Amino acid sequence: MIKIQWDKKFELGHERIDFEHRIFLDLIKSVSQLASDKERALRLLREVEKYAEFHFISEENLMLDTGYPDYSSHKEEHQILLATLKEKSFEYRHDQLSLEELSDFLFQWFALHTTQVDSKLTQYISR
Numbered sequence: 001m002i003k004i005q006w007d008k009k010f011e012l013g014h015e016r017i018d019f020e021h022r023i024f025l026d027l028i029k030s031v032s033q034l035a036s037d038k039e040r041a042l043r044l045l046r047e048v049e050k051y052a053e054f055h056f057i058s059e060e061n062l063m064l065d066t067g068y069p070d071y072s073s074h075k076e077e078h079q080i081l082l083a084t085l086k087e088k089s090f091e092y093r094h095d096q097l098s099l100e101e102l103s104d105f106l107f108q109w110f111a112l113h114t115t116q117v118d119s120k121l122t123q124y125i126s127r
């Protein structure tokens with residue numbers, strides 16, 4: 001299993017985004033620790049889904065407010081992520097995916113999107 005923990009590279013220098021990302025990672029970590037309690041893991045996964053939706057809207061509003069030029073593609077990326085998250089949750093719920101596989105997916109998803117997509121947004125905002 002991949003070690004789920006905060007890393008310096010996730011720090012994007014935008015207080016609000018970093019704060020929300022920390023909570024998001026904390027949720028992922030909590031889910032990953034619930035291997036022996038599927039009912040609870042599923043409940044928490046629901047929280048991850050809702051939090052992701054909230055956080056994406058939060059970022060999208062920030063993009064609109066700052067006139068971010070890559071708004072459309074970043075928003076599309078969010079929609080794809082949410083769809084994939086729902087798919088993976090479904091698979092986990094129906095025993096087609098282990099909690100470990102799900103947790104690895106969530107963490108990789110978080111790490112990749114934060115360092116490759118969100119970092120462009122925070123660079124633009126702080127230019």
Ligand SMILES: [Fe+2]
Nearest residue numbers: 059113117118
């Ligand atoms: Fe984003």
